[in-house]
Amino acid sequence: MTLGQSGRWLTGIGLLLLGGVYVRALAFTPVELHQGPAQKIFYVHVPAAWSAMLAMGLVGLASILFLLVRDVRYDRFAAASAEVGTVFACVMLTTGPLWAKPVWGTWWTWDARLTLTLMLFFIFIGYQLLRGAVTDPALRARYAAVVGICGLVLLPFIHLSVYLFRTLHPQPIVLKPSAPSAPPEMVATLLLSVGVFTLLYVGFVVQRYALGGAGRDA
């Protein structure tokens, strides 16, 4: 089985499991008392944010490794991860406002978490634009690596922004020192969804990496 075929299998399984996440979230997870059904957006928004940040984290690490050892496979991986991260960032930035409108009464507010997340999206877009604009592969890889490392540096600020600044955005439910602040059924659905989104990330990246190896734009 080729790399591309493995990626397609992983993606297919991930999409089937995404259907399972929808069924579990909609039919077998309790409705939150104050927010109502809109709270269930959480089960796609948070995993999408996780995948986007995982993607940027790995872009940054691959970029550092590329600059250290100059192995073009790291650059190819970073390019694949950045494209996939852009997709998950799109999911994050569309589902977030769809939750905010009924709960906050506004689609968007310039609070620290939202603004930094939008910056992450712009770094993803800038990364793609830069790769498209520079024709020399060696220069393209070096410039892109610098942008990738900037994205990596942004990640801790995004995670800590809800602690460092006064913000409307809810604080972490699971990724925090104390126990999860949600009922076990909700946490189980969230963790299942995070697992499925991570599988989709892997499937997409494997496919995109294989495309880069087939001589297409990296």
Next chain:
Amino acid sequence: MPPNAPYMVAAYIVTAAILVGYAIALARRSRRSRDS
């Protein structure tokens, strides 16, 4: 239907559309690169 349920439905549809759409786009690009 509860008042804010349409927002949830929209979010789930948008998520599926983006992820399935990207999966289809990747599969088509892969087929094109094999053909060429």
